Amino acid sequence: MIESRFAAPDAPSGDGALARIVFGATSGRPVIEDGVPTLHLRMTDDAREGFAEIWRSAGPVRSGAFNDLVFAHDDAFLFCAGYIPSSGRYTEATRKAYADAFALVGELNFPKIFRMWNFIPHINGENGEGLEVYRDFCRGRAVAFEQDYAHASGMPAATGIGTWGNGVGFYFLACREGAVRHIENSRQTPAYEYPQRYGPKSPSFARGTLLGDTLFVSGTASILGHETMHEGDLERQWSVAISNIAHLIGADNLGAQGVDGGYTLRDLDQIKVYYRHAADLPAVTKLAQAAFHPDASIRYLQVDICRADLLVEMEGIALHRRSD
Ligand code: 3EB
Numbered sequence: 001m002i003e004s005r006f007a008a009p010d011a012p013s014g015d016g017a018l019a020r021i022v023f024g025a026t027s028g029r030p031v032i033e034d035g036v037p038t039l040h041l042r043m044t045d046d047a048r049e050g051f052a053e054i055w056r057s058a059g060p061v062r063s064g065a066f067n068d069l070v071f072a073h074d075d076a077f078l079f080c081a082g083y084i085p086s087s088g089r090y091t092e093a094t095r096k097a098y099a100d101a102f103a104l105v106g107e108l109n110f111p112k113i114f115r116m117w118n119f120i121p122h123i124n125g126e127n128g129e130g131l132e133v134y135r136d137f138c139r140g141r142a143v144a145f146e147q148d149y150a151h152a153s154g155m156p157a158a159t160g161i162g163t164w165g166n167g168v169g170f171y172f173l174a175c176r177e178g179a180v181r182h183i184e185n186s187r188q189t190p191a192y193e194y195p196q197r198y199g200p201k202s203p204s205f206a207r208g209t210l211l212g213d214t215l216f217v218s219g220t221a222s223i224l225g226h227e228t229m230h231e232g233d234l235e236r237q238w239s240v241a242i243s244n245i246a247h248l249i250g251a252d253n254l255g256a257q258g259v260d261g262g263y264t265l266r267d268l269d270q271i272k273v274y275y276r277h278a279a280d281l282p283a284v285t286k287l288a289q290a291a292f293h294p295d296a297s298i299r300y301l302q303v304d305i306c307r308a309d310l311l312v313e314m315e316g317i318a319l320h321r322r323s324d
Pocket residue numbers: 118158159160161191203204205218219220221223306307
């Protein structure tokens with residue numbers, strides 16, 4: 001059992017926390033604070049003071065460092081975070097950071113990575129060779145997956161999104177031999193099969209990953225097949241993105257992949273809504289409040305999104321909500 005919650009940025013992590021990610025005004029290398037891996041990500045949001053995402057498992061927890069990574073684990077789950085300093089070229093440093101991550105999960109025997117997050121500065125800018133920074137990042141990540149993770153359990157659910165920080169901050173969760181299943185969305189081309197026009201190497205992630213009866217939903221945007229829909233139209237992009245999530249987690253899509261049962265949008269929690277333009281916050285807030293359960297935790301982050309034509313993207317965790 002592993003779970004996350006959103007809290008005030010300075011709220012105590014409590015005993016046995018696995019990790020703390022602070023979405024706020026600063027960013028930098030992850031560190032271990034009071035035994036808890038802590039990653040600061042510079043992300044503006046509505047409240048301005050930001051928030052912390054705290055991960056907790058059954059404990060007891062051991063933490064440590066491995067090359068540039070920090071990690072913590074109990075008997076069942078591993079959390080790991082890293083940082084790639086800003087640079088004119090990300091491919092090689094990303095490959096190395098991911099190779100280190102894959103070596104760590106091998107060494108500590110948590111071979112099944114089930115959720116990853118990547119926060120990329122100047123994500124739509126050009127690197128030193130005129131390649132979009134996101135595509136540069138994707139190239140290094142893809143090479144690491146090909147070289148160092150092919151034997152393992154496939155590409156997990158992920159988020160790849162902008163940050164106002166200087167370097168790439170990333171974190172991920174892994175487990176031992178538990179029931180991990182990566183899920184695709186029949187409305188969308190698998191990201192790892194996107195055609196070359198989106199970059200020299202495709203993005204390495206699944207649309208969702210099921211861990212027991214928890215479904216981790218990847219960052220999801222207004223993409224059908226592999227094409228962006230409704231350039232410049234926030235409401236229509238929201239509608240495609242939310243329909244993509246509803247379909248991903250629904251019984252039809254899961255059933256076609258051999259998974260029994262399904263979820264609805266009302267089962268989603270720990271939701272992050274990423275929006276490109278600060279002026280769109282009132283609109284995305286309204287759309288999100290109408291779509292999700294009133295008790296769901298939702299946070300809004302104003303950042304750039306991996307395709308220059310995307311205005312909104314969201315992610316969450318689906319778990320059957322008790323009807324009381
Ligand atoms: C997309 O569907 C939108 O590069 O890790 C969503 C989730 C997106 C994860 C990633 C990118 C990533 O292609 C972008």
